[in-house]
Amino acid sequence: MGQAIGEVGDTGHASGTHLHFEVRLDQLRYFSSRNPELWIVPAQDTGVVAGLALDRWGRPLVEQLIQLRSLDTGQRWQTWTYASGTVRSDEVYGENFAIGDLPGGAYEVRIDIQGRRSTGGIFLHPGQTNFLYFRHKQNYVIEPTTIPSDSDTPPWP
Secondary structure (H helix, E strand, C coil), rough: CCCCCCEEEEECCCCCCECCCCCCCCCCCCEEEHHHCCCCCCCCCCEEEEEEECCCCCCCCCCCCEEEECCCCCEEEEEEECCCCCCCCCCCCCCEEEEEEECCEEEEEEEECCEEEEEEEECCCCCCCEEEEEEEECCCEEEEEEECCCCCCCCCC
8 A cells, every 4th residue: 555556647559648557467468457447446435337248149249338327416437348359357257348436326327239229227336346247139138147256157158
């Protein structure tokens, strides 16, 4: 705690000044990166939403926009599913997106795919990772799931 772990800058493929932070396992290569949102304890009264979004053939969606809106405050957040060959999924979660430091409470979650909008709800529990599963049927179904533990097999395929 209190140790400097990085500096703000705009080197590499950056669209502006920012702090880039990632977790790498096994190899010191970009393509072995994991999402640090799953490794950082959320700030007080906040939590993490992680999830798996699949296309109609059961493949992970690539660079797909996921939007969240707090039903309590109206504030909005967005994130993207992982780009092909970049961030690797966590072995327990098997996610392809994650966003952290969201205040606890009720949220509307939205995904727009090929002109079709799907919305669903989730209650974000502070202090933990809350998981969403987007799967395609006639439309996308957004299913909040139980939180996996080390001994569980994920409840999604």
